[in-house]
Amino acid sequence: MPSTTPKVCLVWFGSYYPGQGYTPLYELSQLLAARGWETHVITCRRRTEPVEERAQGVQVHRVDPGPWDMARLVNPAFFAAAARIIRRERFDLVHVYNVMGASLLPRLAHTRGRNGRQTAWVLDIQAGPFLWPFASLRRAMAALTRAESRCFDAVLVINEAVAEYIFGGEWARDVAGFSRLGVRLERFAQPQLQQQRELLRRQLGLAPQHLVFVHSGVLEKRRRPEDLVLATARAVAQERDLRLLFVGTGPRQRYLQYLVQRLGLGQVVIFAGLVDYPDVPRYLACADAGLSYIPSTPPGHNLQPFLKTAEYLASGLPVVCTDTPGHRCWIQDGYNGLLCADGPDSLAQAMARLARTPALREQLRQGALASARNLDWEIVLQTEILPVYQALLDVWDRNWLAKGGPYGATCATDRETGRRELYPGPEPLYQDGRRHPRSRG
Incomplete structure (x- = not known):
């Protein structure tokens, strides 16, 4: 040097x-x-x-x-x-x-x-x-x-x-x-985050029995966030305590809110809006699983890993994500997350499976924490x-x-x-x- x-x-x-x-x-x-x-x-x-x-x-x-x-x-x-x-x-x-x-x-x-x-x-x-x-x-x-x-x-x-x-x-x-x-592990694994979990969940209108899937990031058309809403509509028909939390905003939010109302999901889908980056760990601590949905189009876009996935793992959240080269950098199916095909149907099946199986959630949570140590x-x-x-x-x-x-x-x-x-x-x-x-x- x-x-x-x-x-x-x-x-x-x-x-x-x-x-x-x-x-x-x-x-x-x-x-x-x-x-x-x-x-x-x-x-x-x-x-x-x-x-x-x-x-x-x-x-x-x-x-x-x-x-x-x-x-x-x-x-x-x-x-x-x-x-x-x-x-x-x-x-x-x-x-x-x-x-x-x-x-x-x-x-x-x-x-x-x-x-x-x-x-x-x-x-x-x-x-x-x-x-x-x-x-x-x-x-x-x-x-x-x-x-x-x-x-x-x-x-x-x-x-x-x-x-x-x-x-x-x-x-x-x-x-x-x-x-x-x-990811900075110390920001997402702070003990006080779990202490604040129930308080923030109450502020968001979440009950103790609700199982929350969180999506963190920009809501824009090319990422097709409407597929998350459609998947939630199908999954909640099987598991009625399932909830979807959007952390972040973007040009697609207004359409998503319209879609939520049209599907009658006003009590199921929650929009937290724009959240300052230092506060993101608090919102992830409120959730039980993370969603990282990358569609297959535009071509090549799915080759990249995304920061939200690393943040989910650092927060100890099982990750439900599309089976893409970018996600396979970090996610092993059945170890720290569930890989699914591109589309609302496959995503809904994975969400419902995770919601109805507490033992699987705990297994994936432990895998998430272990894999985050290298990130x-x-x-x-x-x-x-x-x-x-x-x-x-x-x-x-x-x-x-x-x-x-x-x-x-x-x-x-x-x-x-x-x-x-x-x-x-x-x-x-x-x-x-x-x-x-x-x-x-």
């Missing part, structure tokens, strides 16, 4: 605080600052937010997004302003969460950190191009992501399925590691992210700088050993000096 405290910057085209912005960015920055690293964050600025802020040891720089206002399109004004901050602060490492045009940053802010070391650049791909409407457009966006990733020294991806979607079957040549989702953000940082940081910072410390290549170290896999290695620039070398088989020199 460098002899001085590393100075790092995380860049995200969105807001900083959880519930408004991207939770992994917030958690990672807080953990790095707690370790004594000089940590900065560059994000978009909302109207009521200060341009500069010190947040629990993290220096937050906010940039006006301009007329794009956090859209998916390239925002040159944001990248230009972020590049000026990076050149001024001279970071040892810059960690960029992927958005269209991300490669502009290392091009605009190509600089050296303190002590003359070249700044290391990390691209973090947390989602694939799954929301674009046409298959040809999604393929084009995946190709663009691959091209932009070549401007960075190392690439992190949320999981193997997304890596294969973007980089193909030989993704290990391009991916240095994984930036998996996690702590501290473990994710130590096992997934810090090794990549370590390799990059060690490379710069030993002056393994690129020989004519624009941005330094790249990642590839040794075909003989299968190990991923970082190598510098156009003439790849392993750390022991051997020439890499993917040498471009």
